[in-house]
Amino acid sequence: MKKITKQLIGKFKVYLINEEKSSATLEKYLRDVSAFMEWLADSILDKSAVLQYKEYLIENYAPASVNSIISSLNSFFAQNDRYDLRVKFIKIQKQIFTSKDKELTKTEYERLLNAAKSKNNRRLYYLMQTICSCGLRVSELKFITTDAIRCGQATINCKGKMRVVILPKQLCKILTDYIKENNIKSGSVFVSKNGRPLDRSNIWSDMKKLCESAGVSKDKVFPHNLRHLFARTYYSLQKDVVRLADILGHSSVNTTRIYTMESGDVHRRQIQKLGLLLC
Numbered sequence: 611m612k613k614i615t616k617q618l619i620g621k622f623k624v625y626l627i628n629e630e631k632s633s634a635t636l637e638k639y640l641r642d643v644s645a646f647m648e649w650l651a652d653s654i655l656d657k658s659a660v661l662q663y664k665e666y667l668i669e670n671y672a673p674a675s676v677n678s679i680i681s682s683l684n685s686f687f688a689q690n691d692r693y694d695l696r697v698k699f700i701k702i703q704k705q706i707f708t709s710k711d712k713e714l715t716k717t718e719y720e721r722l723l724n725a726a727k728s729k730n731n732r733r734l735y736y737l738m739q740t741i742c743s744c745g746l747r748v749s750e751l752k753f754i755t756t757d758a759i760r761c762g763q764a765t766i767n768c769k770g771k772m773r774v775v776i777l778p779k780q781l782c783k784i785l786t787d788y789i790k791e792n793n794i795k796s797g798s799v800f801v802s803k804n805g806r807p808l809d810r811s812n813i814w815s816d817m818k819k820l821c822e823s824a825g826v827s828k829d830k831v832f833p834h835n836l837r838h839l840f841a842r843t844y845y846s847l848q849k850d851v852v853r854l855a856d857i858l859g860h861s862s863v864n865t866t867r868i869y870t871m872e873s874g875d876v877h878r879r880q881i882q883k884l885g886l887l888l889c
Contacts, residue, residue, distance in 0.1 A: 611655070611690045611691075611692050612654075612655060613650075613655050614643065614647040614650065614655060615647075618690060619640060619643055619644060621689075622639070622640070622643060622686050622689055622690075623636065623640055625689050626639055630770055632749070632768070634749065634810075638678075639682040639685060639686070642679045642682035642683060643682060643683060643686045646663060646683055649663055650663070655695070657694060657697075660683070660695050660696075660697050661697060664676070664680065664697050664700075667680075668700065673700055673702045676700055677699045677700060680697060680698075680699055680700075681699075683696075683697075684696040684697070711827070711829055711830075712829060712830060712835075713830070713835075713838075714826075714830045714831070714835040714836070714838065714839050715839075716839065716843065718824070718830065719836070719839055721824040721825060721826055722738065722820050722824045722826060722831065724824070725820040725823045725824035726738065728823070729819075729820070729823070732788065733788075733800060734813075734816050734817070734820075736784060736788050736800075737751070737800050737808070737813065738836060739781065739784075740754055740781060740785070740799075740800070741836040741837060741840075742836040742839055742840050743778055743840070744775050744776075744777060744778070744781070744840070745775075745837050745840035745857055746766075746775065747768065747834070747837060747859075748810050748813055748833035748834065749768060749810070750766050750768050750775075751798075751800055751813075752800075752807035753765065753767070753768075753798075754785075754798065754800065755796070755797055755798055755799060756789055756796050756797065756799065757796070758777065759777065759782050759785050759786055759789065760786075762777050762779070762782055763775060763777055773856075773859050775857075785799055810833065813833050814832055817831050817832065817833065818832075838869055841854060841858060841869035841870060842869065844857070845869075845870040851863055851866050851867060851870060854866050854869075854870070
């Protein structure tokens with residue numbers, strides 16, 4: 611492989627499909643490789659060029675994003691037997707605290723719900739509560755079906771892993787009423803006008819429209835932050851990170867720890883309670 615072509619990217623797509631990558635992962639990997647191809651233009655494809663691109667990424671993207679893009683490129687190089695082109699990830703110091711600017715509080719969540727209710731967007735009102743009360747990924751929302759509501763539990767099949775999510779009784783009750791009101795006979799509860807399950811962009815866009823009236827920063831409002839709020843709330847009550855990992859469908863507890871990080875202000879209050887300062 612002396613240069614990246616659309617044909618090679620096409621073969622890479624087939625490889626990712628055969629590896630059973632999720633549609634979101636497939637889209638991201640192809641987007642990252644295509645962006646590198648455009649940046650490279652007519653330049654020679656060698657280790658020096660890849661290292662230059664890495665420096666470009668470091669200057670323009672957050673560290674985690676840089677490593678994510680490098681992962682895509684390294685996978686592409688390996689699939690084409692160009693292991694010599696692979697580069698190392700940048701080292702990121704483990705983050706101890708979350709940023710207050712990104713953390714959605716329970717109060718802000720309730721304001722978003724009230725905003726959705728005042729706009730008479732009942733679908734979004736119940737959708738946000740479903741994600742937040744169960745700790746779902748937005749891609750898992752399609753598994754909340756009429757059958758799942760009747761059974762009180764949903765079988766999630768995502769990223770090659772299956773798990774059962776228990777649905778709160780109160781959630782099942784309100785969604786049963788929602789199903790009847792909207793004459794939903796079967797399949798996913800949250801669907802678009804054409805009957806297809808809502809995708810990430812639909813939900814993201816609808817949630818952003820609530821920000822102004824709810825008085826919540828747009829930086830905090832996105833579907834995955836509802837999952838984070840569930841995780842923090844659960845951990846604050848149960849203090850069981852292993853059980854939480856099972857509930858969230860994480861293969862590693864280390865991933866779950868990211869969800870349970872507290873803000874610097876919470877940590878400050880905790881250490882002040884230790885009583886180790888004599889003033």
